[in-house]
Amino acid sequence: AQTVTQSQPEMSVQEAETVTLSCTYDTSESNYYLFWYKQPPSRQMILVIRQEAYKQQNATENRFSVNFQKAAKSFSLKISDSQLGDTAMYFCAFGNQGGKLIFGQGTELSVKP
């Protein structure tokens, strides 16, 4: 069975600084997808970034980028130029070809002014 582990329950960062959130996963599959979702206090789940396992190039979306290490089964999220609006719970998720998403326990990020 696939598992997703986020080892940092809480993190904080100063506004305009860079922060990296960690995620590791376990799977025996070769084709899969990885996601980072953001859940602000409104509790809406918002897609931040997506990575296909067959792509070697790391995905980027504006200030958000990932470091995907397939052999190490690691998928970290880097947020550059942190903004107050980035304060939220961040979930790493693994998706297999069957369509299921398996979520980590989340990392609560606080951006401080």
Add this chain to the structure above:
Amino acid sequence: DAGVIQSPRHEVTEMGQEVTLRCKPISGHNSLFWYRQTMMRGLELLIYFNNNVPIDDSGMPEDRFSAKMPNASFSTLKIQPSEPRDSAVYFCASSTNLQHSDYPNTDTQYFGPGTRLTVL
């Protein structure tokens, strides 16, 4: 474009009552997912549908839970009878199945705002 719509946003009920949660997926999406979020167990997939057909309901906790998708634009999750341990936030998500198979590929899932259920 409208996103995934869920209703009600909040529901407070008493133990033993029937609860029905509703979801309207994004137009054109043919895969629909129901999740439950609690502090103890995090986000769990309960059931998902592809082209209105339930594909995997292994996450449904017990027979008190049932889900239907009578058409491409509407799904319900029903709990009967409800219990205090069912208190959680229930999310509906939808995505596009690009493959011609019974199983959806892992296209991006878009989530609704959730329904916060409290069972007293």
